[in-house]
Amino acid sequence: MFVQYPNHIRKKNHQIVSYGNRGMDLENLLNLSNSYYENSNIALIYKKPTPIGVVDVHYSPKGKVIDKAFFKAPSTLDYNGLYRGKYIEFEAKETKCKTSFPLHNIHPHQIKHIKNVIHHGGIVFLIIKINLQIYLLDGDLFLHYIRTHQRKSIPFSYISENGYLIKEKIDPPLDYLSVVDQIYFGGKL
Amino acid sequence: MFVQYPNHIRKKNHQIVSYGNRGMDLENLLNLSNSYYENSNIALIYKKPTPIGVVDVHYSPKGKVIDKAFFKAPSTLDYNGLYRGKYIEFEAKETKCKTSFPLHNIHPHQIKHIKNVIHHGGIVFLIIKINLQIYLLDGDLFLHYIRTHQRKSIPFSYISENGYLIKEKIDPPLDYLSVVDQIYFGGKL
Numbered sequence: 001m002f003v004q005y006p007n008h009i010r011k012k013n014h015q016i017v018s019y020g021n022r023g024m025d026l027e028n029l030l031n032l033s034n035s036y037y038e039n040s041n042i043a044l045i046y047k048k049p050t051p052i053g054v055v056d057v058h059y060s061p062k063g064k065v066i067d068k069a070f071f072k073a074p075s076t077l078d079y080n081g082l083y084r085g086k087y088i089e090f091e092a093k094e095t096k097c098k099t100s101f102p103l104h105n106i107h108p109h110q111i112k113h114i115k116n117v118i119h120h121g122g123i124v125f126l127i128i129k130i131n132l133q134i135y136l137l138d139g140d141l142f143l144h145y146i147r148t149h150q151r152k153s154i155p156f157s158y159i160s161e162n163g164y165l166i167k168e169k170i171d172p173p174l175d176y177l178s179v180v181d182q183i184y185f186g187g188k189l
Numbered sequence: 190m191f192v193q194y195p196n197h198i199r200k201k202n203h204q205i206v207s208y209g210n211r212g213m214d215l216e217n218l219l220n221l222s223n224s225y226y227e228n229s230n231i232a233l234i235y236k237k238p239t240p241i242g243v244v245d246v247h248y249s250p251k252g253k254v255i256d257k258a259f260f261k262a263p264s265t266l267d268y269n270g271l272y273r274g275k276y277i278e279f280e281a282k283e284t285k286c287k288t289s290f291p292l293h294n295i296h297p298h299q300i301k302h303i304k305n306v307i308h309h310g311g312i313v314f315l316i317i318k319i320n321l322q323i324y325l326l327d328g329d330l331f332l333h334y335i336r337t338h339q340r341k342s343i344p345f346s347y348i349s350e351n352g353y354l355i356k357e358k359i360d361p362p363l364d365y366l367s368v369v370d371q372i373y374f375g376g377k378l
Contacts, residue, residue, distance in 0.1 A: 044306065052241060063259060065257065066258040076233075085276070087275065116233055117233065120273070
């Protein structure tokens with residue numbers, strides 16, 4: 001499992017200065033948060049390994065080594081797991097575009113998958129970093145947008161009005177499960 | 190997603206003789222069954238890609254190509270997903286040993302993970318092919334055995350007495366969810 005702790009810079013006088021999570025990318029924030037959730041016995045949520053197609057391998061004393069392989073397109077979302085007895089699945093994306101979230105970020109088979117997760121009673125959402133802010137957008141509200149609009153992107157205003165802002169903090173760096181509590185366990189939706 | 194259909198051999202008189210799933214390995218049976226479950230809108234269950242550590246890549250016109258990588262040890266179980274609103278996770282193993290299931294097949298961090306899935310309210314089990322039979326062994330009964338015995342393997346008798354036999358059929362080739370229905374939704378446990 002990938003674990004990376006916040007950067008610390010040790011100054012000459014041995015005082016430790018924490019630069020916290022400033023500038024850390026969304027995937028790192030989520031991996032750190034998921035490690036925190038697992039270690040604190042709160043949830044079991046993992047990033048799925050990117051599926052690869054292996055072409056060639058050879059055997060070394062340390063085990064099998066891949067000599068040639070390629071990345072496959074994912075047909076599900078990046079993260080899934082178990083929280084409060086419920087199945088959770090989500091995709092995390094950052095965009096540099098400030099006014100909208102381009103929909104080419106989400107593959108058509110992933111859209112179908114979001115529908116399927118809802119159908120089978122799971123919790124499904126997107127975590128979108130846009131305009132230096134991080135939002136959780138419920139899967140059903142995401143599907144609603146693409147059903148009712150013929151656009152290639154979701155405007156920032158739709159995300160900020162219908163999504164829930166996730167605040168960055170220390171532990172976990174991105175406490176998205178407190179937002180999940182509000183939306184899916186607190187009756188706000 | 191991997192899909193493989195049962196082998197058919199076309200005889201000279203054009204009659205199609207199906208050899209069904211005879212000799213198909215457990216992973217193929219499960220992948221076929223999971224495709225069936227997804228296409229029939231019954232469940233969403235996937236084999237997780239084996240995690241790899243990528244060492245070198247290069248870029249070709251068709252995309253990124255991995256030139257060197259190695260397989261990592263998994264810290265969770267091989268399959269997870271969503272069925273009837275519930276989180277499901279399991280490991281599938283075959284053994285050629287007829288009298289017992291060697292416990293080195295399950296890593297210590299996977300044993301910890303099974304405990305965690307139970308703690309968080311998920312359904313977790315092993316599917317074990319032993320003696321040409323396929324059994325579903327509930328995670329809690331698996332943990333019970335290793336808690337109460339200092340042995341390096343689980344005897345076949347424990348698996349056949351405490352596990353549930355999964356029968357091979359045509360569609361899906363391995364209908365383990367009908368056994369899940371009995372155990373986790375029918376109140377037999």
